[in-house]
Amino acid sequence: SQTIHQWPATLVQPVGSPLSLECTVEGTSNPNLYWYRQAAGRGLQLLFYSVGIGQISSEVPQNLSASRPQDRQFILSSKKLLLSDSGFYLCAWRGVISSPLHFGNGTRLTVT
């Protein structure tokens, strides 16, 4: 069966520090991968998506970047965090179109 791992679960970082959140998927190949951000338990905002290794599309201009160095690995990064980067970050994968979106358990990022 397929599983998705996302870490760390919580992170507190000072303003100006770098960020690296990692997500890996097991049990499937060539998934579509997504990074979402959720503010205060509300709707999800799509940040990045990837349809293959090295292929990254950004949905909104921001202080973050994403990379996909391997088929089932998706990384969210920042060189210098801003206070506004605080939030709940969710990684997700999807197989064929119209199939469910499978989410990790998220990372709660607090920038202080």
Next chain:
Amino acid sequence: TQLLEQSPQFLSIQEGENLTVYCNSSSVFSSLQWYRQEPGEGPVLLVTVVTGGEVKKLKRLTFQFGDARKDSSLHITAAQPGDTGLYLCAGEAGGTSYGKLTFGQGTILTVHP
């Protein structure tokens, strides 16, 4: 840009009451999904509706997709405290959308015993 307006944003009811959550858009979606999320976890899929006018039932939950595939509703009958959580609708545009989903703002449901 496709938008999904979800209402109400908050719902606080007593156990045994019925409720309906709405999801509306001016855009047509090829499919619409409903998710439920617990605090500190990722959303989990409840149902996918694909055909205009489609109705799906999941125990006490009834999901409907509008005829024009622009809106959807979630109706819960005889709500229970275990139904408490964040409910999210999400629409897929189809075509070359690469499986991206547009999410509504969510409805925080609290069912009091």
